[in-house]
Amino acid sequence: MADYDLDPPPIISVNDLPGLFPDITPIEQNDGPNPVCAIAYTAQFIVAYNYLRAILAKDERSERALQLTALCVKLNPANYTVWHFRRQCLEELYKNKGGNIHHDGEDDDSHLKMLELDLQLAASLGGDNPKNYQIWYHRRALLQMILFGSNAGVNDKSLDRVRQELAYISFVLGNDGKNYHAWSHRQWIIKTSNRDELWNEEFDFGEKLIQIDPRNNSVWNHRWFISHRGQHQSSLSLNDARTEAQYALDGAALDPYNESPWRYLIGILKEQRKSNDSASVQLLVDDFETKTMDLRSVLENAGRDPDACSNMISARIDMLELKGDSDSLKLASLLANGLGINHDTIRKKYWLLREKELASRATTAC
Amino acid sequence: QVPTMTSTSSDTPNDAHSAIAVLDGEPPFYDSLHTGYIVSLASKLDATTSYEGAVTEHLRMSGVYWSLTALSILCPVEIVDELMGVTSAIGDSARPAILDWLFKCFDTGTGGFGGNVGHDGHLLYTLSALQILALVDRLDDDRLEKQAITKFVASLQQPDGSFAGDKWGEIDTRFTYCALSCLSLLGKLDEVDVDRAARYILKCRNLDGGFGCIIGAESHAGQVFCCIGALAIAQSLHLLDEYNESNADLLGWWLAERQCDSGGLNGRPEKQADVCYSWWILSALSILGRVSWISKNKLAGFILKCQDDDDGGIADRPDDMADVFHTFFGIAGLSLLGHLHSSDLVKTSYRSIDPVYALPTDIVHRLNLQGQIIRRTDEPIDERLSHYDVLS
Numbered sequence: 001m002a003d004y005d006l007d008p009p010p011i012i013s014v015n016d017l018p019g020l021f022p023d024i025t026p027i028e029q030n031d032g033p034n035p036v037c038a039i040a041y042t043a044q045f046i047v048a049y050n051y052l053r054a055i056l057a058k059d060e061r062s063e064r065a066l067q068l069t070a071l072c073v074k075l076n077p078a079n080y081t082v083w084h085f086r087r088q089c090l091e092e093l094y095k096n097k098g099g100n101i102h103h104d105g106e107d108d109d110s111h112l113k114m115l116e117l118d119l120q121l122a123a124s125l126g127g128d129n130p131k132n133y134q135i136w137y138h139r140r141a142l143l144q145m146i147l148f149g150s151n152a153g154v155n156d157k158s159l160d161r162v163r164q165e166l167a168y169i170s171f172v173l174g175n176d177g178k179n180y181h182a183w184s185h186r187q188w189i190i191k192t193s194n195r196d197e198l199w200n201e202e203f204d205f206g207e208k209l210i211q212i213d214p215r216n217n218s219v220w221n222h223r224w225f226i227s228h229r230g231q232h233q234s235s236l237s238l239n240d241a242r243t244e245a246q247y248a249l250d251g252a253a254l255d256p257y258n259e260s261p262w263r264y265l266i267g268i269l270k271e272q273r274k275s276n277d278s279a280s281v282q283l284l285v286d287d288f289e290t291k292t293m294d295l296r297s298v299l300e301n302a303g304r305d306p307d308a309c310s311n312m313i314s315a316r317i318d319m320l321e322l323k324g325d326s327d328s329l330k331l332a333s334l335l336a337n338g339l340g341i342n343h344d345t346i347r348k349k350y351w352l353l354r355e356k357e358l359a360s361r362a363t364t365a366c
Numbered sequence: 367q368v369p370t371m372t373s374t375s376s377d378t379p380n381d382a383h384s385a386i387a388v389l390d391g392e393p394p395f396y397d398s399l400h401t402g403y404i405v406s407l408a409s410k411l412d413a414t415t416s417y418e419g420a421v422t423e424h425l426r427m428s429g430v431y432w433s434l435t436a437l438s439i440l441c442p443v444e445i446v447d448e449l450m451g452v453t454s455a456i457g458d459s460a461r462p463a464i465l466d467w468l469f470k471c472f473d474t475g476t477g478g479f480g481g482n483v484g485h486d487g488h489l490l491y492t493l494s495a496l497q498i499l500a501l502v503d504r505l506d507d508d509r510l511e512k513q514a515i516t517k518f519v520a521s522l523q524q525p526d527g528s529f530a531g532d533k534w535g536e537i538d539t540r541f542t543y544c545a546l547s548c549l550s551l552l553g554k555l556d557e558v559d560v561d562r563a564a565r566y567i568l569k570c571r572n573l574d575g576g577f578g579c580i581i582g583a584e585s586h587a588g589q590v591f592c593c594i595g596a597l598a599i600a601q602s603l604h605l606l607d608e609y610n611e612s613n614a615d616l617l618g619w620w621l622a623e624r625q626c627d628s629g630g631l632n633g634r635p636e637k638q639a640d641v642c643y644s645w646w647i648l649s650a651l652s653i654l655g656r657v658s659w660i661s662k663n664k665l666a667g668f669i670l671k672c673q674d675d676d677d678g679g680i681a682d683r684p685d686d687m688a689d690v691f692h693t694f695f696g697i698a699g700l701s702l703l704g705h706l707h708s709s710d711l712v713k714t715s716y717r718s719i720d721p722v723y724a725l726p727t728d729i730v731h732r733l734n735l736q737g738q739i740i741r742r743t744d745e746p747i748d749e750r751l752s753h754y755d756v757l758s
Contacts, residue, residue, distance in 0.1 A: 029414075029483075045420045053484060079424045081485040084534060137536050178637065184583050191582070217635040221584035224573050232569050232581050259623065259635045267573030346629075347622050350659040353744065 008124035009117045011070045014044045017051050020064050026050030027057060045075050056085060061092035070121060073134075077125045083134045087141060090118065115142045123168060130172055136181040139165075140188060147193070154193045162193050170205070177209060177216045187222070191230040202226045214251055220260040223247075224267065235275035236268070242284060244268050249291055252312070256295055262315035269322055282323070289319040310344040321358065329362035388705045392667045395700065396675055400693060401440055403678030404433045405449050407690055412461060426482040427471060430464060431494040432694035434501050438726050439701050439717055443502060452502050465502070468495055469509045476533065477511070477518030487518060488532045489544040496551045500729055505551065512552055519548050520557045526569075527562030528580075538579045539570055543592035546599040547723060550735055555599075564602035567593045575616030587624055587633040590617070591646035598653045598722045601738040603757050614740060618656035621647050629664030630683065640682045641672045641692045644699030649721035652702060652751070655740040666705050669696045698724065718750050 012020065028050050052072050055065050069086035073079065094111050119142050126135050143165060147158050154162060166189065172182045190198050203226060209219045227244055228234055236244060245268045251261035265288065272281045292315060296306040307313065313335050320332035333355050340351030385394035411419035411429070422429060437446045447453055455463045470483045471491070478487025479495035492515060499505045522530045522545060529541040542563055549555045570577045570593060576585025577593035594617075597603050606613045624631045624647055630639025631647045644665060651657045671684045672692070679688025680696035698719050700706050706716040720730040722737040727750050730737075738755040741747065 042415055042417055042420055046414060056484065076421045076424070078421065080488065081424065081480065084486050141534070180584065180586060184579060187582050215636045218584050221572065225582045230582055263574045346625055346661045346664060347659060350619060350622050
């Protein structure tokens with residue numbers, strides 16, 4: 001797999017501007033003399049943006065305007081208007097090179113090279129700005145053109161290109177495994193590509209990250225996304241649900257204080273209850289409630305009080321509630337009381353409410 | 367360094383007190399320090415030598431909204447206007463009136479407001495601009511091109527009901543909230559398919575009852591506020607519950623679980639507490655009628671500890687540097703918690719803030735903005751929300 005190049009394509013400096021734009025009068029933001037003691041960085045900024053204002057006023061979408069926008073986004077990567085204008089310049093240049101931005105025909109490599117260079121620019125800026133919306137959106141816009149423009153879908157050649165992008169995202173996640181933009185971008189490219197190989201490979205990817213940090217909630221969310229093939233309304237088969245529930249329970253066994261695997265488990269069970277026949281689902285719930293009980297010994301062996309593990313207890317309460325019989329609901333009510341009074345007192349009011357509701361349902365249940 | 371007041375008036379009501387005790391055992395609320403911080407920020411950022419001003423220039427519209435709304439909680443509107451030069455320029459300053467600058471930010475090409483002069487129109491800054499106008503009761507200003515703005519906002523709705531932020535097409539549930547709030551402020555909600563917008567929001571609900579930026583994205587407290595706020599404006603909170611199961615309960619609990627031992631709130635499991643979530647989670651819980659599910663005093667204590675007691679302003683967490691974004695959300699959070707209330711000790715009465723529109727309650731009332739909240743029978747009635755449609 002090719003290494004993505006994190007060095008940016010060369011960006012002009014402020015000193016190049018008068019030579020590049022001899023015909024342009026920069027437009028200042030405010031009337032008035034330049035400050036005598038401007039901080040060097042800010043002075044650069046002022047000059048670059050004065051030229052940009054002039055170019056924007058002309059709406060000149062040219063090669064030199066493109067170079068100017070590179071300098072301007074380097075100075076302020078969050079300036080969304082500059083990114084917009086850069087894309088407009090790219091569109092214009094792409095068209096002028098004989099390319100069709102909407103991808104109706106065969107692509108000439110030189111057009112793609114231009115877009116790939118822009119991805120390099122975005123990556124070079126992304127390093128210091130991993131949470132910048134504009135940079136991520138720019139990547140998406142470019143990849144949309146490179147990968148998804150034609151009607152042919154993702155072929156084998158572009159599959160490799162997708163994997164390259166996934167490798168870049170993995171790199172970013174290696175620095176911050178919870179980067180919301182990176183995950184969102186990853187989901188977008190997987191779902192838009194919609195290739196079986198990619199869906200399947202994501203399980204391994206997620207698995208590795210959960211090993212590194214089982215408390216990374218983003219990875220658990222990603223697993224849900226992958227196991228459901230990005231469909232928000234579809235429900236897993238009973239067999240798949242069992243696999244996922246076991247995976248969640250195994251994750252919880254590693255660290256019962258971890259919120260994410262318990263949420264995942266309950267999410268799976270609730271989804272099953274809505275979609276599959278009640279007898280099989282009841283068995284599934286019973287099974288996992290028993291297994292959750294067994295986890296108490298994991299904590300006891302570690303010298304911890306299992307009743308104080310509020311994430312585990314609350315998951316057990318949810319499962320008892322799913323079981324729905326009177327005894328289960330009574331026990332759930334008791335457990336809720338324990339949390340409210342002793343073990344999760346910051347959420348006391350919530351647990352006392354829950355205790356009351358469960359107790360009241362217990363009296364009307366069988 | 368003493369923050370400079372740009373007002374020619376030497377005496378603001380807040381000079382009468384510098385700090386107000388709001389909670390035993392916690393730092394006081396540094397009322398006048400925060401006022402000074404906010405007021406001096408404007409000239410600080412406008413200075414040509416300001417690096418911070420340069421790199422935030424593109425979102426200045428939102429910065430102004432945060433500043434003005436925070437001040438609006440602490441001061442009556444006439445004082446805010448005087449201190450900040452909203453409707454008319456401050457006497458000895460070269461800076462134009464905020465409203466004059468605001469209208470220069472209107473992008474006639476798109477029909478939306480940009481973040482600053484010369485920027486492309488975007489939903490985020492269009493909302494901030496309309497909110498600023500609402501704050502000073504100028505939504506009827508002749509310069510406001512309501513039709514063009516309505517058309518801009520409506521044009522951003524996608525076939526699936528979602529909204530893009532601008533013509534470039536980035537989709538995010540934040541933009542649904544912005545769009546519905548904009549149109550509600552203009553009285554033009556019927557120009558979009560509100561039901562479809564609400565149903566798209568529901569598609570963004572996740573396994574944990576929370577909401578993300580798009581379908582499948584991880585639940586995040588900021589996005590939850592946008593989604594619940596949008597559903598409140600759309601009066602579609604009933605869509606939360608299905609299959610006889612209360613998803614409002616599940617979401618309420620997910621939000622409550624964001625409270626850390628420090629009392630602060632985080633945005634996702636296993637992340638650090640941050641003052642801005644005080645607003646996003648508290649407002650969502652207010653709409654859902656479940657504020658009592660967190661410990662309000664512990665949260666207030668956390669916010670109070672995030673104040674800068676030298677220069678004013680509030681930071682994301684204790685001992686970090688303050689910024690106007692967290693100052694606004696910290697003050698709004700304390701207000702929503704009910705900790706900033708008029709007292710006999712101070713001559714000024716604080717204004718309460720509305721959780722749906724993030725504007726002072728009296729403004730929401732005056733504009734008769736529509737919305738919906740959930741009221742649980744076991745919760746006391748919140749007078750501040752009494753004008754909304756109630757889903758019980």
